[in-house]
Amino acid sequence: MFPKNSSLLKSTALIGSDWRAAQDGATISVHNPSTCEHLGDVPKMGAIEAKEAVDAASAALPAWRKQTAKARSAILYKWYQLLLTNSEELAKIMTAEQGKPLAEARGEVAYGASFLQWFAEEAKRGGGEIIPAVKDNTQVRVTREAAGVAAMITPWNFPIAMITRKLGPALACGCTAVIKPANLTPLSALAVIELGKQAGVPDGVINIITGDSNAIGNVWCADDRVRVLSFTGSTEVGAKLAALCAPTVKKLALELGGNAPFIVFEDADLALAAKQAILSKFRNAGQTCVCANRFYVQSSVYDEFLSLFKNEIAALQVGDGFAEGTTIGPLINQAAVEKAAAHVADARAKGATVLFGGERLEGHFFQPTLLADMQEDMLPSCEETFAPIAPVYRFDSEYEAIARANATPFGLAAYFCSRDLGRVMRVSAALEAGIIGVNEGIISTEVAPFGGVKQSGLGREGAQQGMDEYSEIKYTLIGYAGSA
Numbered sequence: 129m130f131p132k133n134s135s136l137l138k139s140t141a142l143i144g145s146d147w148r149a150a151q152d153g154a155t156i157s158v159h160n161p162s163t164c165e166h167l168g169d170v171p172k173m174g175a176i177e178a179k180e181a182v183d184a185a186s187a188a189l190p191a192w193r194k195q196t197a198k199a200r201s202a203i204l205y206k207w208y209q210l211l212l213t214n215s216e217e218l219a220k221i222m223t224a225e226q227g228k229p230l231a232e233a234r235g236e237v238a239y240g241a242s243f244l245q246w247f248a249e250e251a252k253r254g255g256g257e258i259i260p261a262v263k264d265n266t267q268v269r270v271t272r273e274a275a276g277v278a279a280m281i282t283p284w285n286f287p288i289a290m291i292t293r294k295l296g297p298a299l300a301c302g303c304t305a306v307i308k309p310a311n312l313t314p315l316s317a318l319a320v321i322e323l324g325k326q327a328g329v330p331d332g333v334i335n336i337i338t339g340d341s342n343a344i345g346n347v348w349c350a351d352d353r354v355r356v357l358s359f360t361g362s363t364e365v366g367a368k369l370a371a372l373c374a375p376t377v378k379k380l381a382l383e384l385g386g387n388a389p390f391i392v393f394e395d396a397d398l399a400l401a402a403k404q405a406i407l408s409k410f411r412n413a414g415q416t417c418v419c420a421n422r423f424y425v426q427s428s429v430y431d432e433f434l435s436l437f438k439n440e441i442a443a444l445q446v447g448d449g450f451a452e453g454t455t456i457g458p459l460i461n462q463a464a465v466e467k468a469a470a471h472v473a474d475a476r477a478k479g480a481t482v483l484f485g486g487e488r489l490e491g492h493f494f495q496p497t498l499l500a501d502m503q504e505d506m507l508p509s510c511e512e513t514f515a516p517i518a519p520v521y522r523f524d525s526e527y528e529a530i531a532r533a534n535a536t537p538f539g540l541a542a543y544f545c546s547r548d549l550g551r552v553m554r555v556s557a558a559l560e561a562g563i564i565g566v567n568e569g570i571i572s573t574e575v576a577p578f579g580g581v582k583q584s585g586l587g588r589e590g591a592q593q594g595m596d597e598y599s600e601i602k603y604t605l606i607g608y609a610g611s612a
């Protein structure tokens with residue numbers, strides 16, 4: 129149940145030391161996508177508060193970047209522990225406003241916490257290097273410095289993990305931050321920041337405002353004091369933000385859309401492939417950027433794989449995220465349901481066969497769906513579906529599978545199943561994606577770099593590489609030839 133009396137539930141936003149309402153008192157309502165129940169209201173802030181948030185982050189920057197790495201690490205570690213001790217409350221808030229099954233929400237809290245733990249550790253390892261000099265009596269020193277104020281715009285599908293995956297490295301590097309969470313899921317985001325304050329994050333180091341995405345984004349992109357823009361969301365919006373940031377030449381970390389292929393070769397363990405396909409496709413009801421979006425199955429095993437996959441899909445249970453046994457929650461809103469229905473209708477009209485599901489259910493729910501006989505001109509082939517729909521295509525050769533998998537402007541994740549070592553090496557090298565899962569459908573972890581190629585984005589989150597987005601490299605040449 130939604131913990132409506134939780135002390136973590138906020139109806140105000142944080143700028144500097146103040147939890148505040150919007151200056152004109154405007155609010156945004158937050159609803160449960162499963163029941164449409166009203167959960168609360170958050171401030172509808174705009175350009176004025178966006179600038180005030182940057183003022184606060186800029187003012188806090190000198191002291192925070194001067195803190196020792198060890199001190200910053202200790203705060204991040206305490207915050208990680210607070211996420212774990214408040215896991216149940218956070219998970220319930222998330223299930224209520226985002227819809228994902230409670231077990232998945234608990235998993236996301238742990239996943240979100242893992243970035244704080246990881247970057248608490250990385251904070252202490254951000255040293256530099258001394259490079260052998262080319263001139264006598266000189267030293268070539270390379271150090272890392274905090275990039276400055278970082279602006280973060282985060283999505284509704286992972287309302288906690290996408291915030292900690294950005295804030296962890298930013299704070300570890302000594303940056304301060306301004307954050308705009310998705311208007312559909314602000315309660316989880318505000319709750320996490322409240323725990324950050326309890327962990328000892330100083331005033332102004334994190335500022336979070338809810339409200340008008342365009343007005344806030346425009347101010348942050350134009351403000352020269354903001355030196356990093358980190359965004360997770362669609363390629364369309366990411367490209368617009370990148371253009372807005374161009375005049376002030378900010379560092380950009382963009383985690384954008386995907387259109388992940390999942391290839392099943394004839395030498396795969398088919399039962400394992402079907403299970404991994406479920407994990408990859410149906411996590412968060414298909415609403416993840418790294419979800420398999422297109423399944424390519426080799427002709428010789430096509431029927432057998434489809435039968436195994438269909439049996440696995442039939443075992444999924446659609447329902448409210450709080451209900452026992454639910455594995456597929458609602459889609460986030462009506463527009464998502466319309467898009468799912470349009471993808472199925474287009475595929476059907478062009479000759480695809482619906483082997484399972486295919487229908488919208490009451491409210492924001494959609495049946496887990498298996499489509500066979502897919503062709504490349506059908507909507508799910510070219511667009512990220514973001515729904516529990518698995519379209520399956522037939523292929524004959526390895527060459528063909530790779531070519532079709534790569535025939536997309538996106539390149540976030542790609543998956544394939546094979547037990548042939550040579551094929552594993554060849555195909556993982558040939559697939560154009562930033563993340564490859566081989567016989568594995570879940571690839572996300574704090575220890576590995578997450579990010580895409582082509583129009584799926586710029587930069588990496590998590591892992592050691594996650595620190596790069598929030599730090600600048602400084603080279604200092606020190607001459608010491610003068611007399612003592």
Ligand code: SIN
Pocket residue numbers: 285286289360383415416417418572578
């Ligand atoms: C996303 O869908 O944007 C993130 C998914 C993940 O971190 O696994």
